[in-house]
Amino acid sequence: MTLTKTDEPKKSPHLLIIDDEKEVGEFAGIVAQSLGFEFTATTNAEDFLKALDDNITLIMMDLMMPDMDGIELLRLLGQQKCRTTLILMSGYDKRVLETAEELAQTLGLSVAGHLQKPFRLAELQKLLKGYALLNLVPQVARQASKAVTKDELLRAMVREEFILHYQPQLNIANGQVMGVEALVRWQHPERGLVYPDDFIPQAEVLGVIDELGWYVARLALSEIRQFVNKEGALLKLSLNVSPQSLHDLRLPDTFVALARQYGVAPENVVLEITESGLIKELASALDILTRLRMKRVHLSIDDFGTGYAMMQQLRHVPATELKIDKSFVHDMHQLNSARVVVRKTIEIGHELGMKIVAEGVETKEQLEFLRINGCDIAQGYYFSRPIPAAALLDWMQHYAPLNF
Ligand code: C2E
Ligand code: MG
Ligand code: MG
DSSP: OEEEEOOOSSOOOEEEEEOSSHHHHHHHHHHHHHTTOEEEEESSHHHHHHHOSTTOOEEEEESEETTEEHHHHHHHHHHTTOOSEEEEEESSOHHHHHHHHHHHHHTTOOEEEEEESSOOHHHHHHHHHHHHHHTSSOOOOOOSSOOOOHHHHHHHHHTTOEEEEEEEEEETTTOOEEEEEEEEEEEETTTEEEOGGGTHHHHHHTTOHHHHHHHHHHHHHHHHTTOBOTTSOBOEEEEEOOGGGTTOTTHHHHHHHHHHHTTOOGGGEEEEEEHHHHHHHHHHHHHHHHHHHHTTOEEEEEEETSSOOOHHHHTTSOOSEEEEOHHHHHHTTTOHHHHHHHHHHHHHHHHTTOEEEEOOOOSHHHHHHHHHTTOOEEOSTTTOOOBOHHHHHHHHHHOOGGGO
C-alpha cells in the first residue's frame, strides 16, 4: 500500500515511512505534514524501495515487521550508499534500538534518532522538528544503484538474463588450476552487465534469493562439466550461497540430488557463505551446514576477517576452507596489521584443518607473501578476472604454470 501526498510547488522535506502497521505510518505522516513535510507511507519492502528516490529526505523505519527484517533493510541501504537520514522505530527494548542505531552508523548511514513504540506524539514532533531545523535546505538523497523490483528479478530469471562468469583458483604450491568460482551477473537488456552487489542484496530483501540461488546452482552445475585439469579430473566448483537460503532443512538433500543429476560429485562442490552472514544465521544454519558436510559438500567461509566473528563462534562451523577477504590481501604491502591478520588466519585455519584461500590477489608480491606463509590457494586478477566459461577454457589452454 502506498499513500502519497505531493504536488506542492516549493520543495519541502519528504518523509518516507515503512511500517507494516498502516495506522502508524499514516499517523506519522500526518504529524510530519503538519510540520511542513510531504510524506509517503509504505507497508512493505517492495513499495518502500520503489518509493525511495532522490526526493526523499528522511526515512522512518520500523525494525520489526512480520515479513521483513528491518536489519536486512538497513544493510541494503548501507550497500546502496543511501545518504538519507533515518529514524528507527521498534517495539523492542531500548538496547535493541541503540544497537541497531550503532549498526546503521557502521554501515555509513546517518541516523537522526529512534522511537520506541508506542511513542508519544511529542516525541515524534521533537525528532521531526529537530531534523527540519538542521536541514533547512533539504538534503538530496543519492542512490548509488537503481532499486530493483521483485517482478523484474523474477522476469529476468524466466528470460535467463542471469549469466555466470568464472574465476580460476590456483594451487599456490604448484601453480595448477584446481577450481573455479562462479560469480553471477545480470545481462540487463537496457542497463548492460549488472554486478551482483547491485541485485543480490535486493533479491534477499525481496524474498527471491532462494530462486536465484537455485538458478545459479543449475547453471553452474551444467557448465562445470567442461572444466577438467590435465589429468582429466573435474575442477572444483565454488558457489556463493546467501545465508538467507540456509533455512530449509531439505536444502542438503535437494542440492546433492541436483549435483548428481548433472553428474557432479558433492565433494567437487564448495559452498561459500560469508562470515558476516554465518554469524547472523549461525543457530539455524549449523544444522544445514552439518548435513551438507556429512554429504561431503565442502564449505567455505567467505570474506573472512570482515565479519568481526570470534574464532569461538566459527569453531562450530564445519567449514573446510577459509577465504581471506581481499581487503587484507590488498593492504598487505603497506599495513603490518593486514600482514598479521593474513599470517594468523593461515595459521589458525590450518590448525583447525581448513584450506586457506586468498582472494583478490593482484600482484606477484602478494602471491610471494602468501606462498612464504603457507597459504594454499590463490584467486585474483593477477591470474584472471572472472570471465565467461568459454573465455576461461581458452585462458586455461594458454596458461603456463611455469611462469607462475
Ligand atoms: P565474493 O564471493 O567475495 O567474490 C569475490 C569478488 O571479488 C568478485 O566480485 C570478484 O569479481 C572480485 N575479485 C576477484 N578477484 C579480484 C581482484 O584481484 N581484485 C579485486 N579488487 N576484486 C577481485 P563480484 O563478482 O562483483 O561479486 C561480489 C559478491 O557478490 C561476491 O563476493 C559474492 O559475495 C556475491 N555473489 C556473486 N555471485 C553470487 C551468487 O551467485 N549468489 C550469491 N548469493 N552471491 C553472489
Ligand atoms: Mg565468494
Ligand atoms: Mg569474498
